[in-house]
Amino acid sequence: MSKSSGPNKRAARTGQAATAERWWKRLFARRSGPNPLDATREDLVVVVASFDDAEACSTALARGEAGEPAWRPLEQAVLRHHLTLPAAVVEDAASIAAQDDYLLVYDEPVAAGSPDSSGPVNVLFQRIQVLDALHCSQERSRMAGLAQRHGGVCTGWDALQSPPD
Numbered sequence: 717m718s719k720s721s722g723p724n725k726r727a728a729r730t731g732q733a734a735t736a737e738r739w740w741k742r743l744f745a746r747r748s749g750p751n752p753l754d755a756t757r758e759d760l761v762v763v764v765a766s767f768d769d770a771e772a773c774s775t776a777l778a779r780g781e782a783g784e785p786a787w788r789p790l791e792q793a794v795l796r797h798h799l800t801l802p803a804a805v806v807e808d809a810a811s812i813a814a815q816d817d818y819l820l821v822y823d824e825p826v827a828a829g830s831p832d833s834s835g836p837v838n839v840l841f842q843r844i845q846v847l848d849a850l851h852c853s854q855e856r857s858r859m860a861g862l863a864q865r866h867g868g869v870c871t872g873w874d875a876l877q878s879p880p881d
Contacts, residue, residue: 752793760876761786767872774849793875796842797859801868
């Protein structure tokens, strides 16, 4: 009898199949964890903000962690970027930001008129994420570039979290 046939070969194939199945499940299984933060909640509060171009995100986050209400680094936050854009390019900028899961939220017109006018409009781009200094800085830079390419300016960012229990 050859070493490659018989019950041992079947056991080896079954073991490989079980290993492949475990690998597949680990790779594609839904992660069970806390429910994502709902950005429409009424009780969200600003826990950290920076409207100073020269301030590092790490400095702002450290200030937010020491503040009241305190930023909680291990919990999700609604990261909002405040931009002033010409009304004519808002939808184009929103479609680009949506590729990174940002949602456009109108704030208010800067000049008289509606978002349909040609004047500048204050808008918010927001998304939910666990916030850290590196990713906050990357996103701030991304939004500044987006605003600049569309003839606008990024005035700052803030983060909201639910009040502590």
